[in-house]
Amino acid sequence: MIQMYHVHMSYGSDSPALTDVTLRIDKAEFVFITGPSGAGKTSLLRTMYLAERCDSGQILLFGQNVSRVKESKIPFLRRKIGMVFQDFKLLPTRTVSENIGLVYEIIGAPRREIVRRTQQALRWVGLEHKAHAFPLKCSGGEQQRVAIARAVVHDPPILLADEPTGNLDPVLSQEIYALLNEVNARGVTVVVASHDTGWIGRTQKRVIRLERGRVVSGGLREK
Secondary structure (H helix, E strand, O other), X not given: OEXXXXXXXXXXXXXXXXXXXXXXXXXXXXXXXXXXXXXXXXXXXXXXXXXXXXXEEEEEEOOEEOOOOOHHHHHHHHOOEEEEOXXXXXXXXXXXXXXXXXXXXXXXXXXHHHHHHHHHHHHHHOOHHXXXXXXXXXXXXXXXXXXXXXXXOOOOOXXXXXXXXXXXXXXXXXXXXXXXXXXXXXXXXXXXXXXXXXXXXXXXXXXXXXXXXXXXXXXXXXX
Protein backbone atom coordinates (compact mmCIF):
# COMPACT_ATOMS: atom_id res chain seq x y z
CA MET A 1 0.00 0.00 0.00
CA ILE A 2 2.83 2.40 0.95
CA GLN A 3 6.40 1.75 -0.15
CA MET A 4 9.47 3.96 0.04
CA TYR A 5 12.88 3.22 -1.41
CA HIS A 6 15.96 5.24 -0.45
CA VAL A 7 13.95 8.44 0.02
CA HIS A 8 15.81 11.64 0.81
CA MET A 9 14.02 14.90 1.59
CA SER A 10 15.32 18.22 2.90
CA TYR A 11 14.16 21.73 3.65
CA GLY A 12 17.11 23.33 1.91
CA SER A 13 20.66 22.06 1.57
CA ASP A 14 21.45 22.45 5.28
CA SER A 15 18.23 20.93 6.63
CA PRO A 16 17.94 17.21 5.82
CA ALA A 17 14.61 15.88 7.07
CA LEU A 18 14.66 12.30 5.75
CA THR A 19 17.77 10.31 4.86
CA ASP A 20 17.75 7.06 2.87
CA VAL A 21 14.31 6.00 4.12
CA THR A 22 13.18 2.56 2.99
CA LEU A 23 9.97 1.06 4.36
CA ARG A 24 6.86 -0.87 3.44
CA ILE A 25 3.38 -0.65 4.97
CA ASP A 26 0.86 -3.24 3.82
CA LYS A 27 -2.83 -2.92 3.09
CA ALA A 28 -5.00 -2.81 6.23
CA GLU A 29 -1.97 -2.59 8.51
CA PHE A 30 -1.84 -0.29 11.56
CA VAL A 31 1.64 1.14 12.04
CA PHE A 32 3.11 3.63 14.49
CA ILE A 33 5.89 6.03 13.50
CA THR A 34 7.87 7.08 16.55
CA GLY A 35 11.11 8.77 17.54
CA PRO A 36 12.34 11.81 19.43
CA SER A 37 11.36 15.38 18.58
CA GLY A 38 12.88 16.38 15.26
CA ALA A 39 13.35 12.76 14.15
CA GLY A 40 11.35 13.34 10.95
CA LYS A 41 7.95 11.86 11.85
CA THR A 42 5.92 14.75 10.44
CA SER A 43 8.16 15.04 7.39
CA LEU A 44 7.63 11.36 6.68
CA LEU A 45 3.84 11.73 6.80
CA ARG A 46 4.01 14.84 4.63
CA THR A 47 5.82 12.93 1.91
CA MET A 48 3.19 10.17 2.11
CA TYR A 49 0.46 12.79 1.81
CA LEU A 50 2.32 14.45 -1.09
CA ALA A 51 2.52 17.72 0.80
CA GLU A 52 6.31 17.56 0.35
CA ARG A 53 8.36 16.28 -2.57
CA CYS A 54 11.26 13.94 -1.95
CA ASP A 55 14.63 15.02 -3.35
CA SER A 56 15.48 11.50 -4.47
CA GLY A 57 14.23 7.95 -4.12
CA GLN A 58 10.86 6.42 -4.89
CA ILE A 59 7.49 6.56 -3.15
CA LEU A 60 4.80 4.10 -4.22
CA LEU A 61 1.18 4.55 -3.19
CA PHE A 62 -1.35 1.97 -4.37
CA GLY A 63 1.41 0.55 -6.56
CA GLN A 64 1.93 3.85 -8.38
CA ASN A 65 5.25 5.71 -8.30
CA VAL A 66 4.23 9.17 -7.10
CA SER A 67 7.71 10.58 -6.55
CA ARG A 68 7.52 12.67 -9.69
CA VAL A 69 3.78 12.79 -10.31
CA LYS A 70 2.53 15.96 -11.97
CA GLU A 71 1.22 18.68 -9.65
CA SER A 72 -2.15 18.54 -11.41
CA LYS A 73 -2.56 14.89 -10.37
CA ILE A 74 -1.83 15.39 -6.67
CA PRO A 75 -5.36 16.45 -5.62
CA PHE A 76 -6.79 13.26 -7.14
CA LEU A 77 -4.28 11.09 -5.27
CA ARG A 78 -4.94 12.92 -2.01
CA ARG A 79 -8.61 11.98 -2.23
CA LYS A 80 -7.49 8.43 -1.45
CA ILE A 81 -5.71 9.56 1.73
CA GLY A 82 -7.27 10.85 4.94
CA MET A 83 -5.10 13.15 7.07
CA VAL A 84 -5.51 13.98 10.77
CA PHE A 85 -3.42 16.82 12.17
CA GLN A 86 -2.35 17.44 15.77
CA ASP A 87 -3.70 21.00 15.62
CA PHE A 88 -6.92 19.80 13.93
CA LYS A 89 -6.85 22.36 11.06
CA LEU A 90 -10.61 22.83 11.21
CA LEU A 91 -12.07 25.87 9.49
CA PRO A 92 -13.22 28.17 12.32
CA THR A 93 -15.94 29.87 10.25
CA ARG A 94 -17.53 26.55 9.25
CA THR A 95 -19.71 24.45 11.53
CA VAL A 96 -18.76 20.95 12.60
CA SER A 97 -21.05 19.50 9.90
CA GLU A 98 -19.61 21.80 7.25
CA ASN A 99 -16.05 20.87 8.18
CA ILE A 100 -16.82 17.17 7.88
CA GLY A 101 -18.69 17.53 4.60
CA LEU A 102 -16.09 19.77 3.00
CA VAL A 103 -14.44 16.97 1.02
CA TYR A 104 -17.75 16.15 -0.65
CA GLU A 105 -18.43 19.82 -1.28
CA ILE A 106 -15.05 20.15 -3.03
CA ILE A 107 -15.78 17.28 -5.43
CA GLY A 108 -19.24 18.64 -6.16
CA ALA A 109 -21.30 15.86 -4.58
CA PRO A 110 -25.09 16.34 -4.44
CA ARG A 111 -26.32 18.13 -1.34
CA ARG A 112 -28.36 15.11 -0.24
CA GLU A 113 -25.25 12.90 -0.33
CA ILE A 114 -23.22 15.44 1.65
CA VAL A 115 -25.88 15.59 4.37
CA ARG A 116 -26.27 11.79 4.53
CA ARG A 117 -22.57 11.03 4.78
CA THR A 118 -21.96 13.86 7.27
CA GLN A 119 -24.74 12.64 9.54
CA GLN A 120 -23.31 9.12 9.44
CA ALA A 121 -19.88 10.43 10.41
CA LEU A 122 -21.31 12.54 13.24
CA ARG A 123 -23.12 9.51 14.68
CA TRP A 124 -19.95 7.44 14.47
CA VAL A 125 -17.88 9.93 16.49
CA GLY A 126 -20.77 10.71 18.86
CA LEU A 127 -21.09 14.38 17.96
CA GLU A 128 -24.58 14.69 16.52
CA HIS A 129 -25.34 17.30 19.19
CA LYS A 130 -22.45 19.43 17.92
CA ALA A 131 -23.48 19.43 14.26
CA HIS A 132 -24.19 23.15 14.12
CA ALA A 133 -21.51 24.29 16.56
CA PHE A 134 -18.34 26.03 15.44
CA PRO A 135 -15.00 24.31 16.17
CA LEU A 136 -13.86 26.86 18.74
CA LYS A 137 -16.97 26.04 20.78
CA CYS A 138 -15.84 22.40 21.00
CA SER A 139 -13.33 20.86 23.40
CA GLY A 140 -9.96 19.59 22.18
CA GLY A 141 -11.20 15.99 22.21
CA GLU A 142 -14.31 16.95 20.27
CA GLN A 143 -12.27 18.85 17.70
CA GLN A 144 -10.03 15.85 17.17
CA ARG A 145 -13.05 13.61 16.67
CA VAL A 146 -14.34 16.08 14.08
CA ALA A 147 -10.95 15.98 12.38
CA ILE A 148 -11.03 12.17 12.27
CA ALA A 149 -14.59 12.17 10.93
CA ARG A 150 -13.56 14.63 8.22
CA ALA A 151 -10.55 12.49 7.31
CA VAL A 152 -12.52 9.26 6.84
CA VAL A 153 -15.97 10.44 5.72
CA HIS A 154 -15.10 9.66 2.07
CA ASP A 155 -13.77 6.17 2.91
CA PRO A 156 -10.10 6.62 1.93
CA PRO A 157 -8.00 3.43 1.84
CA ILE A 158 -5.20 5.18 3.77
CA LEU A 159 -5.45 7.25 6.97
CA LEU A 160 -2.46 9.23 8.24
CA ALA A 161 -2.49 10.83 11.70
CA ASP A 162 0.17 13.19 13.05
CA GLU A 163 0.30 13.13 16.87
CA PRO A 164 -3.50 12.77 17.09
CA THR A 165 -3.43 12.64 20.91
CA GLY A 166 -0.59 15.09 21.50
CA ASN A 167 -2.83 17.69 23.15
CA LEU A 168 -5.22 15.31 24.92
CA ASP A 169 -5.36 13.70 28.35
CA PRO A 170 -5.06 9.89 28.73
CA VAL A 171 -8.83 9.25 28.78
CA LEU A 172 -9.47 11.26 25.62
CA SER A 173 -6.40 9.71 24.01
CA GLN A 174 -7.87 6.26 24.58
CA GLU A 175 -11.10 7.36 22.87
CA ILE A 176 -9.17 8.63 19.85
CA TYR A 177 -7.15 5.42 19.53
CA ALA A 178 -10.38 3.41 19.77
CA LEU A 179 -11.72 5.34 16.77
CA LEU A 180 -8.51 4.74 14.83
CA ASN A 181 -8.73 1.02 15.61
CA GLU A 182 -12.31 1.00 14.30
CA VAL A 183 -11.13 2.62 11.07
CA ASN A 184 -8.38 0.02 10.73
CA ALA A 185 -10.89 -2.79 11.33
CA ARG A 186 -12.71 -1.64 8.17
CA GLY A 187 -9.62 -2.54 6.14
CA VAL A 188 -8.08 0.93 6.08
CA THR A 189 -4.29 1.26 6.30
CA VAL A 190 -3.60 3.46 9.35
CA VAL A 191 -0.27 5.20 9.99
CA VAL A 192 0.09 7.18 13.22
CA ALA A 193 3.05 9.38 14.13
CA SER A 194 3.25 9.54 17.91
CA HIS A 195 5.66 10.08 20.79
CA ASP A 196 3.25 8.35 23.22
CA THR A 197 5.52 5.40 23.98
CA GLY A 198 3.33 4.32 26.88
CA TRP A 199 0.33 3.75 24.64
CA ILE A 200 2.38 2.28 21.81
CA GLY A 201 3.96 -0.21 24.19
CA ARG A 202 0.53 -1.55 25.16
CA THR A 203 -0.42 -2.36 21.58
CA GLN A 204 0.65 -5.16 19.27
CA LYS A 205 1.14 -2.81 16.32
CA ARG A 206 4.33 -2.54 14.31
CA VAL A 207 6.51 0.42 15.24
CA ILE A 208 8.77 2.21 12.77
CA ARG A 209 11.35 4.21 14.69
CA LEU A 210 13.09 7.25 13.26
CA GLU A 211 16.21 9.00 14.48
CA ARG A 212 17.60 12.06 12.74
CA GLY A 213 15.55 11.35 9.65
CA ARG A 214 16.64 7.72 9.33
CA VAL A 215 14.66 4.54 9.90
CA VAL A 216 16.50 2.68 12.64
CA SER A 217 14.00 -0.16 13.17
CA GLY A 218 10.71 -1.56 11.96
CA GLY A 219 10.81 -0.30 8.39
CA LEU A 220 10.15 -3.70 6.89
CA ARG A 221 7.65 -6.11 8.33
CA GLU A 222 9.14 -9.31 9.69
CA LYS A 223 8.05 -12.41 7.85
